[in-house]
Amino acid sequence: MKILLCEPDRELRKEIVDQLNKYRLKINIKDIGDEKKIFEEEVSSLNLFSLFVLNLSDPEDTKILNFIRRSGATVPILLILEKDVSPHIFRKIYYLSYDDVIRKDFYPQEIIFHIYKLCDIWNDDVFFISKNVYFDYKNSIFVYNDSDIHLGRKEALLLKFLFVKNSHVVSFDEIIYYVYDNEVIKEERIRSLVRQLRAKLPTSIIQTVKGEGYRIKN
Structure with a gap:
């Protein structure tokens, strides 16, 4: 797949490209720093992109x-906003045909999940x-290099739910609803399931958030 990334911050561009290639098989990324270069693209070539990630001087x-x-080109467009953007802008861009918006500052890993969802990579x-x-x-199956675990x-359901929620905390109530179909159970049963899952996984990816629940580590 091919992505056009327009971001004036060279360091952020590099971090996003590095993260994309780290988390997934190689993706063809055309990264540019000047939005005017988009107009230099051949119109026919724009149809070759699967996603546009744009930080525009005037959104x-x-x-x-x-x-x-x-x-x-009818593929998704992800808009990057600067952190000092005026709040009034959100109302207008809501009615434009952007598919998603992310506002700085954000971790490179955070925008990666936006990209994956828009491209239906997951x-x-x-x-x-x-x-x-x-x-x-x-x-x-959890694949760890050459090992299949x-x-x-229920272990698979829980792990999927944690991944779907990305780095957001999953509460006990949400686990009861999603994994146990709203069955009446005690929290200790959930803790036991988490312990089972952690014991099987060769890498520590499940984080306990005291008093709230669990999440996948960034």
Whole structure:
């Protein structure tokens, strides 16, 4: 797949590209620092991109957005906003045809998950930690380099839910609803399931958030 990344911050561009290549098989990324270069692209070439990630000097100006859409490209557009952007802008860009918005400052890992979701890379079945470490939900297997670790049904459900929520905390109530179908159970049963899962996984990826629940470590 091919992504066009327009971000004036050279260091951030590099971090995003590095993270994309770290978390997934190689992705073809065209990164540019000057948004005017988008207009230099051949109109026919815009259809070759699977995603546009744009940090525009004026997010309310629709020239670039319209240029992309008029080319026939219907793929998602992720808009990056500077941290000092005026709050009034959100109302206007809400009605423009951007597919997602992320505001600085953010960790490179955070925007990666936005990109993966927009491109449907996750597909709700395979969740990558690195190229050789990933969770195959459909087959209930955690792959760690050359080792396949088989998980039980509830272990797989819990791990999938944690991945879907990314780095957000998953509460006990949410686990009861998603993993146990709202069955009346004690929290100790959930803790026991987490212990089982941690014992099987060769890498420490599940973090306990005291008094709240669990999440996948960044």
